[in-house]
Each structure stands twice: as C-alpha cells, then as structure tokens.
Amino acid sequence: MSAGGRNTELVAEPPGSAVGNQRLKIVFVGHVDHGKSTLIGRLLHDTNSLPEGKLAQVEQACAAEGMEFEFAFLLDALLEEQEQNITIDTTQIPFRTQRRDYVIIDAPGHKEFLKNMITGAASADAAVLVIAANEGVLEQTRRHAYLLSLFGIQQFCVVVNKMDLVDFSQDRFRTIEAEYRKFLKTLGLKPRLFVPVSARLGENILNLSEKMAWHSGATFVQSLDQFEPPAPPTRLPLRFCVQDVYKFDARRIIAGRVETGTLEVGDEVVFSPANKTSIVNSIERWKADGGDLAIAGDSIGITLREQIFVERGYVGSHQKDAPIETNRFHADLFWIARQPARLSHLYTARLATQEVKCQIASIEEIMNSATLERTSGTAVELARNEVGRVTIHARAPVVLDNHDRVPNLGRFVLVDEGTIVAGGVVHGGVYTDRATVKSKNIFWSEGKISARARATQHGHRGAVVWLTGLSGAGKSTIAQALERELFQRAMHPYVLDGDNIRHGLNSNLGFAPQDRIENIRRVSEVAKLMADAGNVVITAFISPYRLDRQRARTIALQGNAEFIEVFVAAPLQVCEERDPKNLYKKARAGQIREFTGIDAPYEAPADPEIVVHTDRQSVAESVAAILEQLLPRLKAEPLVND
C-alpha cells in the first residue's frame, strides 16, 4: 500500500501543525466510476488523516467478505452506500497537509443527484475534477464543470486518474488535457493545474511518480496546496441582509449578516425595498469587542439613529452602490425537483432573507449542460437537471444584484410546498441611480390604510398598465377599450391620456428631450399615486425610451404598485398608413421635428410583460390578450397554490 516516490521528504505531518486556520473546502466531482472515492480514500491514507484503526477495520471487513480491499471503501461510512456501490449524498471529510486544513466535499457522480451536488458544491472554495484516463472526458465531466461555473466556483484542478490503466502514457494525458481545456475555455474557466495520477497505486498523490517522470508539474497534494484561501468579500458593495428585528430589551436591534462589503457606525444606510435612509448608531454584539466596524461575513445587530420601518428581507446598502429593485428579472435556473418547472405555477423565491411569491414568466432557452447546446424557443417546462434561461415575475419588488457583480445577492432558490426545487443566478439587471429617482429626504409614506385593505375593498389590486408603441399603433384605442372592459367588471380603471396631461399638469412642458423626460416622469408619479389609491391606471404614451419606462417601473414599484408593460406593436409602415392625426405627414413634410419613428428613435421593449400586434390582431383580440394576463395579477388576495 505504500507508494514509491522520488520526493520522500514530503511526508504529511500528524495533525497538529496547521491549527487555527480556516479550512479550505474542496469539492470532488467527476463522472461516475472515474475514481473520486478512491482518490479521496488514497488522499486520506497518504496524508495520515484516517482515524486510528480505520484502515485495519476496512481491511478486515473486506477479508471477512472475501473482497479485495479498495481505497474507496474508506469513505463508505454508511452501510447502504456499500450495498449500492454509489455515493449517495454529500459527505464532508477533514484532512490536513503540511500547509493547511481541508474539508473534502464528496459530491456524487450519479447524474440524478444534482441536489446533493449543489448542497456540497455551493459552499466549496475550490473544485477537483476527476477524469479517468482510460475513458476520458464524458458527459458528467462536462456537466459538472458547467454546474460548478454556474455555482460560482472559480478555482479548479483537474486530476486525470487511473493512469495505470493507460500505461502511464503521456500522450493519453496530453490528449485529455487538450480536449478538456478547450471545453473549460467555453465556460470561461481556467483550470489551475492538470495532474496525472493513479489513486489506486498512489502515484503522484503525495510524492512525484517515478512512473510518470515526464510530468514535471505538481503532485496532487501540491496542487491542492496552491489553491487560494477564501477571503471575505469586503471590497464589494455593502449588502446587509436583515434577518429580524429584536426588542428583547429597551434596544431595537436590527439583526442580520453583512453579506458583502463593510458597515461602520455613522454610515448612512439606505434600506431597500422601502428606500428609506438612516444612520447607523451602533453595531451590537454580545460579549465581544468588535468595534465600530463590521465586515463581510459578520453576523451582527445594528441600531439606527432615526427609527425607520425595517423588517426581515430588507437589504441595507450605501446610497451610491444600491442594489436593483425589481419585480421582473432574468436568471439561469437549474432545476432539481422531480416535478418539472411550470410556467403557470406559483413558487416562492428566496433571495438572501427575502421571500416573495413568483412565477416563471417565460423560459427563453434550455441549456444541455453536457454539450452546452442551447435550445431557444418557447419552452413551457424545465425538467429535472436542466438549466434554463428564464424570466421571473415576482409579486412584489425583489432586491437583488447581478450575480457577476454581487454573488450573494445574485442567487436565489425557488421553493414549492416547502421544498427547494431550483437554484438560480441573476443576470442582466439594470442598475438605476436611486438619488435621481427620488430626493433622499422624501420617504414613501404608506398611509394609514394598507394597500391590502384597499385591494380587499375594491376587489382588486392597484396597478399601472403602461402601453408603449409608435404613434398610430393603437395605444389610445386599446387603452379605452381596456378601460371599458375593466369598468364593466366593477373594477376601478382610469386612462391617463397624453393630451389631457399636457393640457393641465404638464402645460409648462414642451417637446424638447428634457421636457419629454420630465413629462414621462410626472406621468409615472401620477400613475403611482393613483395605483396606490387602488386604481388600475392605464397610460397611453409613445414613451420611446427604455430608460424612461424603466424609471416608470421603478417609481411604480416604490409605491408598491404592480407595473405591467404592454408593447402595442405595429410596423412603422402600418402606423404611417393609419396616421389618424396626420402627424406622420407633417413629420415627413418637415413640419414636426424629432417625431418618433421618422427622425427620432423608438426603443422597443426588450421584455415587456405583454405584447399585442395590432397589425394582425383586432382591438377586441388585443384587449382579450391583455385581460388574460392582467386579471390574474389584479386579484385582491395573493393566489396561493402551495
């Protein structure tokens, strides 16, 4: 069982040399039967990390059963595993090299067990990908690398195992290395090292192998020791996620964890989603002198100078680096439940300490995680172990970040009937500058009557239905027809019409770009107030700029109103033919300048909640299409099907 080696001074010390340091967590992944368990068993043995008598015990057990000893058996702590001969669940095993302490997370290779893999891998600092030299890169070899990149793991080392089965061939090793490097590159991953080993024979584990003298790189243990230890993400923007507000004594302590960044007494902190600001009065810890500074990872409490309303789920940040607040976002979603994801179903999203009801609004793409092929189109289901690029629509604003900016606030899970069914990472969110949206001294007042109470009395929730499209696309016609339909249902709709607003509230504004922006801003604010009063506000403005509509959405969400963007689409040519107000003619004649579609741009919505095509759908059809999606969102009580 001893491995011959060129480098004999590299013998692991007994435990005792590296105490007090944080343990580096390493996840082991790879195709089933490529030798992960054997590699781990060998590693534990060669680094002298096995409990006393363990080796003898397993050897005796093997002898008693008439089986040949295998290093993998050392890992199989539970009886069932030995019976089934597969690794059932994530296991954590400590070991130690001369350099530091480690925890091995053994993630299963069996392809049905993604949930155990994410459970183990999500907390890992680094990964070891195991490939059997005789079989090479297989489906799970690729899938696991892809998933680890999705989970946000950056450090990799690739072990090409079972080199004894290919006569320690350098050619074979180089072929596998070249193929896999190419694949990893497509994921944006750069492996730290490729190491050829034989776990069974102990070649290149602790000592450099004489049988592979052509390998001039590191041994397996040396390559582990080259991983960087995790550092708390103090340089990222502050995200203080509130877990609870405690009033056990005279103090009102806001308890939570600093996920990223740093927080100091005296800091002005803005709490999202309410967008309320206060100054940190103290950082509270029990029997600890942590001082006036808290950093990423710290579980603390704070008290505030001004008592503003804060509850679980709120996220504290600095004003200049605030997170995104939205009820609609894009994500890569990996599905782990047996039941496939369904579009109509109501799930609970949990992001940090937030919890909101949500639906998967659309599945834009499904990714085959082995081949990385994308299938785009209009999928309605996402099956177990599939990864989809989706749009999530939440019933309340969610505070989040893009995963590549602040990972801790850019990842979430979906829960169904109390069980986690999926994990997701957020991308493509748009950051808006909080300061331009609202003066920091004016706080949204919720009033004495809650939005819920109003909704109950009105029989529906307040909302802003924002129609956008070219002049002549049919916005006003649809707005009025929609208003009538809602009114007939004993609801409280109201159309905010461009002309009416310009005659009164906005009579001091012209058509210069700045005036147009201000026009839309005022409309957004009025719509928010009316929606907060419980009305379904339908706006009919060209609103050609994405940024303006994004701002309208942000304003509505700050008033806790639903915001539904409806793209009233028709080709320019059709609109120009209709030309109900003869505006296109005037624009073509040069009598009107900066007319949208002629000499000013129209930025079509990238992902509106609803699209109607008035060149192919009648007014009635367009209104019906809008109602079908709108009415469920206006129900007074949240839909509960979980």
Next chain:
Amino acid sequence: MTPFRSHLDHLENQSVFIFREAYHAFKNIAMPWSMGKDSNVLIWLASKAFFGKVPFPVLHIDTTYEFPEMLEFREWATAHYKLNLVVKINEEARARGIGYETHDPVTVTHELKTVALQRAIAEFQWDALITGIRRDEDPTRAKERYFSPRNAQFEWDYKDQPPEFWGQFATTSQKGEHVRVQPLLDWTEVDIWRYIQREDIPIPKMYFARNGKRYRSLGCSPITKPILSNAATIDDIIAELETTRTSERAGRAQDHHERNAMQKLRAKGFL
C-alpha cells in the same frame, strides 16, 4: 484596514446566522441541553445571536442516571443565563424497571432519552429542536444538514434529504414532524475547546483531569467511562486532542454495544 477574522469567528458567525434563521422560521422551538461542553457552547451562541437572551425553552432529558456534578451545574447555569428550563423524565419506563442495571445500553438510551424526547415534543408541540450535533463526532453525522427534517416517527431519511445551499434551509414541517437545527455541524471537537477557551464559557469540571482521569464526553453515569489523562486545563486538553486519534465517543458504551449501534439509535430519533 480590514480586520482579520479567524476560523472561530467564521464558525461563530455561521452558527449565529443559523440560530436566527431557525428562530424566525419556527414558531415553537426548543433546545435540548445536556450540560455537556457542546450544549454550553450552544447556550453561549444563542446568547450571541439574541444579544444576551435565550428566547426559547431549554430542555433537559433527565435519565435519572445523571452525574451529581452535572445536576449542580444545571441549577447554577439556569440561574446564570436566566434560562427557561424544562426537565423531563420517562417515569413510565423507570416504573417498568428499564435501567442500566438490567437492560442493554441501546434499549435504555432509547427509552430514557429518545422516548422521553418524543413525548416532550408531542406535549409542547415543538416544530424545531436546536441540537449540538457535529459532523466530526461520528461517521453517521457527516451527512447531516444544518436543517434536518425528522418525520412523525422521528426517522431521519438520510437517502432523500432536502437540498441546502446559499444559506437557504428547509424551514417547513408538517404537523407531527419537526426539524433538527444543527448550528455546530461544521465545528470540530478542538474548535469547541478553543472557543470555550477564547470566550471563557462555563463548563462542568468533570472534563478536567482528576487523579489521572477525565471525561472527554459526558452521558449517563453507569455507561460513561473517563479516559486516562492528566489534562487539567483547556490548554492541556487541546494539546491532548492534537495528538490523539481515538474517537471522542469511545467512552460512550451505547455506541459500541453492537455493530452500527449509532446508526440504529439515530435512525430511531436519537440526537
């Protein structure tokens, strides 16, 4: 200048986070307390999480085979931390004559600990229990989750556990079920001792050597044997642990009564 955070700081932060998540998620929560070292670290961490208050009941399952020093410590600590202490004894089993004098340790442990615990959970309708399980204690514990559901029969289905990642836990339980919340899962025995030392956490004196012997793990008096040791201070104990390769629970007879005893006990609801 970013301040340094040690390994113990990381462990403490994570445990405090878990305590608060559990306290938020469950209406009716309790913490079993054996007065052993891990149990006392739990009380300490709860005080950290809730700024000096342990806001849920603390449960001692009294097997009637307790060491007198442990009971003394219980009374002292209850007053010291202002704990809401609940003590439960399986009187019915004792009346039937269940005891170490006449029965094997697995049977007695099941009756006097597990059954007593089951009854207490039923009586108080607890939907979550905070336990001091550590992964390094026993191989069967290596696969635990921070939040680990137990069904109405107290069984642990370790083949089909809920996923747990990104600080999101299984926080719901059906009627009759409960969730085991395990804030010490990532701690090792040495971590516990280093933390006791750093924070100066009160623990029973029996852990320290007297006349060449000390207790490394404390259970019922008839089946808990001291180890040979001269470790009279925490420093001595840490030095001893750094060199030993014997398991922590070697002195606990119920674990070794038969093959896979621990696994059987745990599947039946033992902590």
